[in-house]
Every structure is written in structure tokens, then in C-alpha cells.
Amino acid sequence: MTAAMLLADLRGRGFTVESADNKLMVRPSSLLSEDDRQRIRKALPGLRVALHAQPTDHTGGESRPYRLAPPDAEVAHAEPWDDGAIARFQARVLRIQRRGFGEQDADDLAERLHLRDVHADQRVMCLECRNLSGTLATGLRCGNHKAAVVMRDLPAELVTQMQVCPGFVEVDQR
Ligand code: SF4
Incomplete structure (x- = not known):
């Protein structure tokens, strides 16, 4: 699976994939399987390139009035969700x-x-x-x-x- 395909797969399953401060953020991270995490780690450089080539979110760039600001999102996902x-x-x-x-x-x-x-x-x-x-x-x-x-x-x-x-x-x- 190419990085672009992995990106499409994650977004298709409802994950938000973004790059901020040179860090890749996949949310909600607590719903990622171990297999997902390994695939993301392996494809990290390609994912960054694919992200720059595509819209920010899987809705195709529509406005997201309820999205948490990145610092709040970090707090929301600072601890693994039980x-x-x-x-x-x-x-x-x-x-x-x-x-x-x-x-x-x-x-x-x-x-x-x-x-x-x-x-x-x-x-x-x-x-x-x-x-x-x-x-x-x-x-x-x-x-x-x-x-x-x-x-x-x-x-x-x-x-x-x-x-x-x-x-x-x-x-x-x-
Ligand atoms: S919280 Fe419940 S009771 Fe209060 S305004 Fe909303 S719907 Fe009505």
C-alpha cells in the first residue's frame, strides 16, 4: 500500500490526518490498531508528502466549525482512551x-x-x-x-x- 493509499484508507475510516509543527497527527489515535500504527510508522515520509498534495481533511476541505484547535486536540489525546x-x-x-x-x-x-x-x-x-x-x-x-x-x-x-x-x-x- 502506497502512502497515498494509506492516507485515503485512514480518512475513509473516519480518521483525521494532519501535519502540524512537523508532526503527523492521526485522530482519534486511540482507535488506531497496532497494525495501523506500524503502517503509519513505515510510511511516515511518504505520508507527509501525500498530505501536502491533498486537502487537509477527508471531507475535501469543507469547513469544520466544531474541530478542536490543535492544542486542545493534543490534550484530548494526551492519554490513551480506555x-x-x-x-x-x-x-x-x-x-x-x-x-x-x-x-x-x-x-x-x-x-x-x-x-x-x-x-x-x-x-x-x-x-x-x-x-x-x-x-x-x-x-x-x-x-x-x-x-x-x-x-x-x-x-x-x-x-x-x-x-x-x-x-x-x-x-x-x-
Ligand atoms: S440541555 Fe436539554 S433541557 Fe436544556 S435546553 Fe438543551 S435540550 Fe433543553
Whole structure:
């Protein structure tokens, strides 16, 4: 497998591959198998060349409003993720996608939630609340808006924000 093929393979499987400060970053690194790691190590110089020849992310260069800044991404992946963190991440990605977010945005938002967990930050997102219903296409709604002191209809900007909400009820976590 050439470096370009390896890059396409990783991106096709949902990994983000970037080069920053002369370091290659593959995220979420905790989901890489040992075989992946060996292939990346062997293809490192070629991967760097392939990266410069292709768009930054596998969405073809679309904007990624929820992507963590590199220093935050480093914190989020500083420690290996245990099985629980991986399962939570995967469940969150699926849940966020069910609200109509694309795969990359769901991935980026789930990474934000993981970083929130790392920091033991007590704030929450509507995307992990049992009272949220609807999708981006049909409109997102809060089923507990009086307690939450918000309008019933919620814009995407609000459901993706970390916040303290008195009406929040956590969805079942795996
Ligand atoms: S209760 Fe709060 S966190 Fe839950 S959906 Fe409504 S506004 Fe969002």
C-alpha cells in the first residue's frame, strides 16, 4: 500500500490526518490498531508528502466549525482512551449523526465532549440531553424548555454549545 493509499484508507475510516509543527497527527489515535500504527510508522515520509498534495481533511476541505484547535486536540489525546471512552465516543458520534449532523461534524463534536470529560467540566450540550428532539432538517426542539428557560425551537448554534442547563437530563450512556 502506497502512502497515498494509506492516507485515503485512514480518512475513509473516519480518521483525521494532519501535519502540524512537523508532526503527523492521526485522530482519534486511540482507535488506531497496532497494525495501523506500524503502517503509519513505515510510511511516515511518504505520508507527509501525500498530505501536502491533498486537502487537509477527508471531507475535501469543507469547513469544520466544531474541530478542536490543535492544542486542545493534543490534550484530548494526551492519554490513551480506555474502552469506556472509546464506547462513549462511538455512541456520541452515532447520536449526533441521528440529529442530522454529518459524520465529520459528529466526530468533532464528540471529541469536544471527550475533552470536556478530560477537564471534568460540568457543562453539557443539548446533543446529550434526553429532552432534545428533531433533526437539523426538521428543526431541533427542547421538550423541557420552561425548566431550561429557553425557546422551544433550538438553533444548531445552541445545541452544540457547552452550557449549564437546569432542564438537562442525560441520555442513557453506554
Ligand atoms: S433541557 Fe436544556 S440541555 Fe436539554 S435540550 Fe433543553 S435546553 Fe438543551
